[in-house]
Amino acid sequence: MATRMVTWAIVTALLVAGRPALAGPGRAQIGLNGDWEVAPATSIEGPPDHADWKPFRVPGCVTAIRGERSWFRRRFVVPAEWAGQRVVVVYDGVKFNSRHCGDEAYRDYTEYAQRAIGRAWSFQTRAYRASRVSGLCPWTCAGGGLDPATDAMAAAQAESMRPLAAFVKESSTRFHGGRQLRRTLQIMNDTLHGGVVTVHWAFIPQGAAAEEGTLSYALEPAEFREAQFEFTPPVVERVTAAELVVRASLAGTPDFEDRIPCKLCPPPRLRPLQSRLGLLAKPGDGAIFVLTSQGLAVAEVPALDAIPAEIGILIIGRDALPEFGGGGKPVLRVGGAADPYHGLTAFVRRGGRVLLLAQTRKHVPLGPVRFTPRQATITFPLAKLHPALASLGAEDLRFWAPDHIVADAQLTRAACGLRSLVVSGAESGLDYTALAEGQCGSGALVACGLRLVEALCSEPAAGILLDNLLQYLDRWQPAAGSWAAVMPEAKLAGMLASLDLDVPVVGNLADLPAGPRRGVLLGADADEAVVQRALDRVGGGGMVWWHRPNADAAGRWLGAHGLAARLASVPGPVRLAEGDPFTDGLARADLYWIQEAAAGAHGGPGVPSTPPSSTMLWSLAVRRRTRPVRSPHCQPRPCTSRVRSGTGPSTEA
């Protein structure tokens, strides 16, 4: 007698395949690809009773926007001989609608939309599988295609959905030599074959003997097991490349292999400092022990208004700053009470350098410098050329041992008033930074939510970064001068006023405050004469920033400086040039303005269609007398080569 059954599932996008099968050797299978039905999910508690079910082909794609979910159903016949036996249902692939991405992902739209999401899916798929969501395997979806060779999301799915798997649970990949390590294996037999799964692991440092071992477990289909292994990597004197290799095999199924690049590092070492080091810390803060155990002489600073004159670098420990207004019920207090941070700002302005660690209490607004208690397991280098990030790569800012947490608190980039050295992703983009700096007066402030002190002994990257930062602050030299804006138009003036920056706005150059100028920002109304006077005012080493210059005025200035060039109208989006030191520390993401597609559009989740520029220095490409350029596009002069579309691969000179 045949039994009818219905499978239900809730997914967000693409259903790739499903097949029920009897568990055990030589088992029968039923393919579930083909005709399904789909309906919008109003609840995840169960499928709707009277929903508008529509036909749906599997494999296939469903586009879901902003948390829309769907129920899928299919009826199929279960053979009578399966009665009373264990039946497993196998689904391929996973997608979940979140992404983590660094600024690299904003190089182009495809990379933004696919590669970053793919990486996130890979993590989420593994997490689902490890938590045994939906029985044998998690549900799935994809956005870009089904071919791992051409689609980053499909590739991530294929990698994370290997039926026989022995994933290493810990994602940290940097280890101190000489310290015992424990790794956890998540062994998954999501095949239709039971048997003995043999897992061989090996830790192979470059130029040193490998540590290795073998584990074996009998696993039924759909069975999952966690196992651990330990080893002690050799002591090294410098950072050494290594590889952790894990292979798993089960008779009748393809082998599994992961090769995880690792770094083997010497013990943490903080180099001596020329400056006197002070520490303001909460009672019981272990930072003092961490720093002194590294051989640094540290003076304990009791309060912000009692910073000894000899202190050059002040470390402010976690949550050591007092709350503005003394804590208690939140009140917007204006005037009346002394600024509790006056001692700190005075210290910085006279040349002191401050390393401000995470402040997670609510009312600690040091101007715009305000931490939010937002943890991060991944952050991304932005100012890659900054000395603080020397010898650290993107991989070093992820998954810090022992618990993967890299930062305990972060600053909001849009409103922190500091230059972001690293960035972290959020739903709406790269909104946060866990490491930022600014020059204030003659001193410097570095705000850091990274676990530099807490992870010093467990995470090699933390030690390198802390050492880099202290050396940077030790050698730090202030730049002379500051910025001001002259003649900005109303919109520009409004934006400048909303910034948390000390950029005074004046009506003309003569009104600039006395003293050296590092730069002057000019609005569109400035002409070439004003520009030249501004350049004279800032002097050697200074900069004049001419925003949206008038094309004719810019052409005259360029011509007067021997540059036969002019501005031309070529509307379109703008991206930062690659490998340009000038833009180091600027985020591509900030110029990547996404327009959400309207419901029903077939343009995908969003298109980068907002034009941040309508004019560019196009004609710098040519000399005016010999290569006339006709605005708005390239000129129709004889071409060296051309190929006509629709006529095949012919070319003509």
Place this chain on the structure above:
Amino acid sequence: MHITGSEWNRPIDGGMILAGSGTLSGELPVPAAGPAIVGFRAKGSSCQGGWPQVGVAVNGEDVGMVTVASADWGLYGCRAVLPAGKVQVTLSFLNDAGVGGEDRNAWFREVMLQPAEGLPVSVSVHSRPPALASVTAGGGRLLLDMIHWDDPGPHAGQARTWLTGLLLNLGAQPRLDGCASVEAEELEFEEVAHNAVQQGVLCLANPGSVWAPVECAAAGPALLRVHARGSQARDEWPVLVVLLDGVEAGRLTVDSTTVKPCLLPITLPAGSHRLELRFVNDFYDPGRADRNVWIDRLELRPEAPGA
């Protein structure tokens, strides 16, 4: 030419139409290595006000992106430094869209290369295309900035972050002065359906008020900064009416999809007050439009030092 993509055709009047995202590529000979303009003749159709964007790559390396912002044939192009010999030029239609009877497509007719002189050594290009470039002049430097970050539409938060980042990169200094603030999760607010604090941000999905107590030591001008973002509906952004002790002190339009500070100068009498923000123009058309506002925090600082 080699074509990828699921929707393309060769119109009777010549050329090629890409009606879906796809690429067009072919080989071109380059007699001598050096800087050149990679040009193409194209036209487009718009959808929701957006025109086709065409990525240009040479030998697989991205050299720029161009918006084909016209329904008439025109010439477009990007600068590139080319090697001698045959090069593979690829044009990618990046932003296919179709909605409400509009269909964004791109037509191409020819692709061409043209030699160009290199940039003078005194010029550095910081963006592609060169909308941000700097020129060395005497001992100083002139930064030519044609980017519309001061006209960002709904992207005010990003534009502000860009401006802040560039100014800081160039040596501007932050303002470090303590000020009073109240975070979203500490604000009191009317209990209205769907108005709630989520992940440290107060979402007002329905009309309602939020408020915080104010203590002012001495009367004087102050600047209210409301860090918030909004969603636009029917071309209108959320509006917050600011009330001081029940009297309207001004209005804030939250015109950004990312958090930005909305500023309102107010005059504070000495003493205790109640500062209230009232969301007054909620709009909801299920499945079509939803005007909401999200408040991250309030700040109040005296306008003049010592005030």
